[in-house]
Amino acid sequence: MRFGWLTLGHSAAAESDHAMIHEQLEQACFAETAGFDGIWLTEHNFTGESVYCDPIPFASVVAARTSRIRIGFAVIQLALRHPIRLATELALLDNLSAGRLDVGVGHGTNYNEYEFVGFGLRSDDSRERMDETLDIMVRAWTESPLVHDGSSPGGSSRRAVHHHAASSAGRSRPSASRRCSSRCHQPASPAGSAGAEGSGTALAAAARSPRRLCQRRAAITATATAATSALTSAA
Secondary structure, X not given: OOXXXXXXXXXXXXXXXXXXXXXXXXXXXXXXXXXXXXXXXXXXXXXOOOOOOOHHHHHHXXXXXXXXXXXXXXXXXXXXXXXXXXXXXXXXXXXXXXXXXXXXEEOOOHHHHHHHHOOOOOOOOHHHHHHHHXXXXXXXXXXXXXXXXXXXXXXXXXXXXXXXXOOOOOXXXXXXXXXXOOOOOOXXXXXXXXXXXXXXXXXXXXXXXXXXXXXXXXXXXXXXXXXXXXXXXXX
């Protein structure tokens, strides 16, 4: 039997983000000292539910400060990611961690529609984007050259030609990529009312701002709440 430590560090306010991020880092490193076999990192955006938001850079610091414990994702939201960039980032992280990486993936949760809206997307085609991203990501590690014709998140055609992903030195294999499906689903909401679209535009603009998202937490959360309310009314 193996034991893992699932992190879901919540930060109630932007002012506490810095302290909570470092607290999560200390816990992650302590998990190795305590004898845990693995640590699992989550991905949630905009509300502080997962204070480090993107688990990949956080995992790189954990990898640098530990030597034995495995580092996994539960889960990376593939519907929000560019497959080639993700394949390259994970291959690099696998090398930095000396092969201690476990990749769990999912499409995200439809209950958090604001996470999709914040990246200029919607959840209605998130499963299709997840399937395509997973396929390209694994092939980027195993095929050279990789040529793919598909659709971008925005619906236009996408053609990826990739000659060499950062090698994982044989440590990450396709079988190591664990696909974790969400246990709870709800029907995709309609494209939305004018109110939902307006909220989506504002949230997307906030999400793409170069300023730290934690400093914009209140505005983003308020916009996300408005978007969710509009979607619920439309449904």
